[in-house]
Amino acid sequence: MFTHLVFWPWFAGLIFLTAGLVVARRELVAAHGLDKLIVLGPVFFAFPLAVFAAEHFLTPRFLAQMVPGWMPVRLFWVYFVGSALIAAAVSLVTMKFVRLSATLLGVMFFLFVLMLYLPFAIAHPGVRLAWNFVLRESAFAGGAWALAGSQSRQGLI
Numbered sequence: 001m002f003t004h005l006v007f008w009p010w011f012a013g014l015i016f017l018t019a020g021l022v023v024a025r026r027e028l029v030a031a032h033g034l035d036k037l038i039v040l041g042p043v044f045f046a047f048p049l050a051v052f053a054a055e056h057f058l059t060p061r062f063l064a065q066m067v068p069g070w071m072p073v074r075l076f077w078v079y080f081v082g083s084a085l086i087a088a089a090v091s092l093v094t095m096k097f098v099r100l101s102a103t104l105l106g107v108m109f110f111l112f113v114l115m116l117y118l119p120f121a122i123a124h125p126g127v128r129l130a131w132n133f134v135l136r137e138s139a140f141a142g143g144a145w146a147l148a149g150s151q152s153r154q155g156l157i
Contacts, residue, residue: 009054016050017043020093045147046092049085049105056082068115084108092147099151106144113137 020043021028027039056063060078067074084104091101117137121130 005058008058009051012054013047013051016089016093017047020046023093023095041150042092042095042098042147045102045143046089049089049092053082053085053089056085066116081108099148102144102148102151106141106148109137109141109144113141 020040024039024043028036031039056078060075060082063078064074067077071077088101088105091097113134117130117133121127121134124130
């Protein structure tokens with residue numbers, strides 16, 4: 001069934017993918033072979049971020065249940081993370097402040113590992129899916145930091 005919970009994340013991802021392709025078109029045409037994938041790397045990183053951000057705005061009460069109980073104003077953090085994901089996606093698509101946004105994105109994913117997924121996995125060592133989330137979010141953090149490290153220091157923060 002094609003509900004609003006399916007449509008809006010899909011639509012957000014499509015908008016960011018399209019915008020990224022439009023912005024990268026010159027570099028994409030100039031690149032040869034596998035270098036085209038390098039050009040598209042930030043775009044391929046940005047559009048899933050837009051999908052995740054849309055989920056934060058569509059199901060905030062559900063996601064607020066994942067925020068640790070010791071953190072005040074749980075709903076605020078859901079919207080904050082959604083906004084941070086959109087900001088990072090915009091940065092990656094427009095290729096502005098990529099080092100900064102990718103670095104902060106990596107920090108955010110790593111904090112998810114430390115505050116959400118690792119404590120749950122340690123408390124439930126037999127739940128394989130919990131360890132999957134630890135590794136997945138760690139890979140997201142590492143990917144974001146690799147993207148940040150790949151950016152030239154000239155003209156970027």
